[in-house]
Amino acid sequence: MSAEVGPILEVKHLMVFFENALALNDVSLEVNEGEIVGVFGSNSAGKTTLMNSISGLIIDIKIKEARRGGERVTVLGEIDYGGENFIDKPPSYRVRKGIGLSRERHPIFRESSVEENLKIAGYLRNGHEVREGIKDVYKLFPALKELKRRRAGFLSGGEQQMLAIGMALMVKPRLLLIDEPLLGLSPAIQADLVRTIREIRQKGVTILLTEQFARPLLPVIDRGYVMENGIIILSGTGRELLENPEVKAAYFGT
């Protein structure tokens, strides 16, 4: 266990409205340096919106929707990262400050090869660092090394997820956000991926991840939050969550 140096990320009273619908209702959470924190909840609990708010994509969504006259997105609250309020900062700034995001459903460049994908993801860094980064990713995911010339669209679901996480790692994040890492993967591959997440943490990266079912992730998370309809209804260590009977039935699979 790494030493806890105080919160690296602190979300205070975050509220997100899509038009008049409340997607996140007064969400407060904190992530300490070197932790793996899980956010669990069913569909429409607001997990992805939380990830988008922390990574800044919500700003982009807000501007796009406003320009085409679509839904009005309202973001209120504070996202405190390294002593700075990130609530109005664009996603590019947040990436430069060390927040990496791996979005759900494997968003990769389907027409490019695996290695090209990693190179694109390392765009902010210089050539030497990119080569180092790619080497690190291949060390974490040996399967990707054999597939590096393959077109990314032809990879299997698990390989695409590995690539997506690898791409997020290419920006050398301090805080890595992973949205639904285990979505649609078989239990065997899930176990592999969970092991890799633990390895990533050992490199000194703090991880915040979301998932629908917490069971496969329980061994690695330090703390967890359970969300429902945009509200955090429960928080605690993995074991505490597991012992709550209601939550157990709903999210952990009995």
Add this chain to the structure above:
Amino acid sequence: MVKEGYRKERLDRGIKARCDSIFMLTSYREILYMLLPRVLPIAALIIIPLVLEVSGQVYWQKVFILACVISLLAMGWDYLASVGLVSLGQALFFGVGAYIAGALNHYLKWPIFLTIPVATLGGALICTLLLAPIIRMRGIYFGMVTLAFPLFFNRIIEATKLCGGTEGLPGLTQFPTIWVATYLIIGALLICLFAFRRIIDTDYGMVLRGIRDNDRAIMASGINIYWVKVQAIFICAAAGAFAGAFMSHHIGIVGMSVFALDMSIMPVAAVVLGGGGTFAGATLGTFILVPLSEFLRAYGTLRIAIYSLVMVVCVVGLPEGIFHYLQRKYHQFDRWVTVEAKE
């Protein structure tokens, strides 16, 4: 604009305060609210020619008719775009209709009330047969082929001296008075406008929009999307061919200019400006663009520059389209509300 502790709430009158069923009839304000957007364009279209006549603007009467003609093409384009077919060659439909009407009237001496229907249906049929083989193409590829067809016809007519070659077919029968012409095209425009809007709202229209959004899902529902696309091309081509046939009788001559690039580009520009998918937006767009283009003739060579500038400002400032914006503002209103706390 940000106000501490508050956020903007958007209320949709469609949900909050209005019904469009039979109960609408219980209040005259609801009836007005429903009827205004429908009656306003009809009234405007009927009154504008009278106003122009009273004020003696013969030239602007011609411009008005041209705007109606282009708006038929624009609505056809919008209809095709609803099926996911982006046509860059509305001039094909226009030109084929114009030449069929012209040839029937010039060589066979058919009267107007025969040539226009025959040109409309025959032209639509010919265009559909021409485009049927490429119906499997999507996006820009379909656009490229449709862009090529009018140019192809242009050169064929020039090279083979078919239908009078570069001279065109002069001396066609004209409409007895300008009033017949004006109200014929206004009638056609209104029929197209309301018919297209109705079609796109029915279950059949849902299939059309579904093909645009995800054609494989529609295929998986057991619908032959190519047959539906052919039908859509026929309807679009009929509108375009009618416009062409009308125009050749209106000006009494049909020449190669009917295949000009203007006829292909103006409808697209109008739909982009007015807002796609609504047909009313296409009409609104043409009634802004065509008069603007004529009005700017006073500025000589700067005309195209100013014209382009206006278009760029409109498209960048209102990417959703003017009609979508107006529609939204008509149905919704905003207000500040305090942010509610957690329950």
